[in-house]
Amino acid sequence: MKALVLQAPYQLEMCDVAEPEVPEGYAKVKLSAVSICGSDYHAYRGNSLLLTYPRIIGHELCGIVEEIKDGKSSVRPGDKVSILPYISCGKCHACRKGRENCCTSLKVLGVHVEGGLAEHVSVPASLLLKLPDDMDSKIAALIEPLSVSAHCVRRGNVGKDDRVLVLGAGPIGLGAAEFSRIAGADVRIADVNPVRRAFASDVFGYIALDPSADDFDQTLRAWTHEEYPSIVIDSTGNKKSNDVAINYLGAAGNLVFVGLQSDILAISDPAFHVREATVFASRVAQMRDFEYVLECIETGKIHPEKMITNTAGFDRAKEAFEEWFASGGAVFKGVIEL
Ligand SMILES: [Zn+2]
Ligand SMILES: [Zn+2]
16 A cells, blocks of 8 residues: 655655554554644654654544444444544553553554554554544544544633633644633633734634743733633644743642653642642543544534645645645645545
């Protein structure tokens, strides 16, 4: 089969590779759409903390089940599915606690094991979420990144009385703003990149702030009547942002870090203590997040199609990936159709 293989940093190649094996408990899925993620661009750049080369990348997936070797699964060949791209062990302490998204031996498709920028992928059948047959595959490919956003909003316990500041207006941040809005919160989004701010305000109607502006603090105080946001979600994966995010948080607030960076997180202890703040990490997502996102799409609470700025066929996948990578954030979400 054809697969887009990242041979080494900056070396993408369309290759002929063997069809994946389908062990007992697994299913073989024919891909129909793969959305490209910031972490795929990190891998391309050689900045991924965990990825080993060569690797078939791609973990935001929609496809049709071709073969299933799991008698217990309700999914059947021919079903349209979203794939939870995180393989957990089911045995470790995190898995036993129902926190399998932070399994100690978690394997992510397209990072630790082969991903879905290929004609087929083989995954544990328990990771399939059946979708309505008439759901657009491109929209379905966005269920994974939206679930990462939904997960961080759930981690932060966002509710209707909250004022939520989301730092970073990329796909994960914008998704976090959307699920906070759906939870009934009053939401603002902030990004230093004017292109990203314009997208959040023009396409999604958010008040988009510039955290590097001199009057940023003044703006937060005016919005919150001097209380500051009750929840701050930092999706930037940027140390400079992470280290100061606590300053934007109100008393008794929740601070959630969903973006990942490789440096030390340095939070001022007086700032942390005086607020009696609660700080959360948010890692990937769980099946319940996927189910919630699907429900939000089906009930029209969220419109993921507005995030898709670019599409390309699989035959042009390498060229499209390289163009989107070089766009400097102008491509908000690109989707490869197979
Ligand atoms: Zn992703
Ligand atoms: Zn585990």
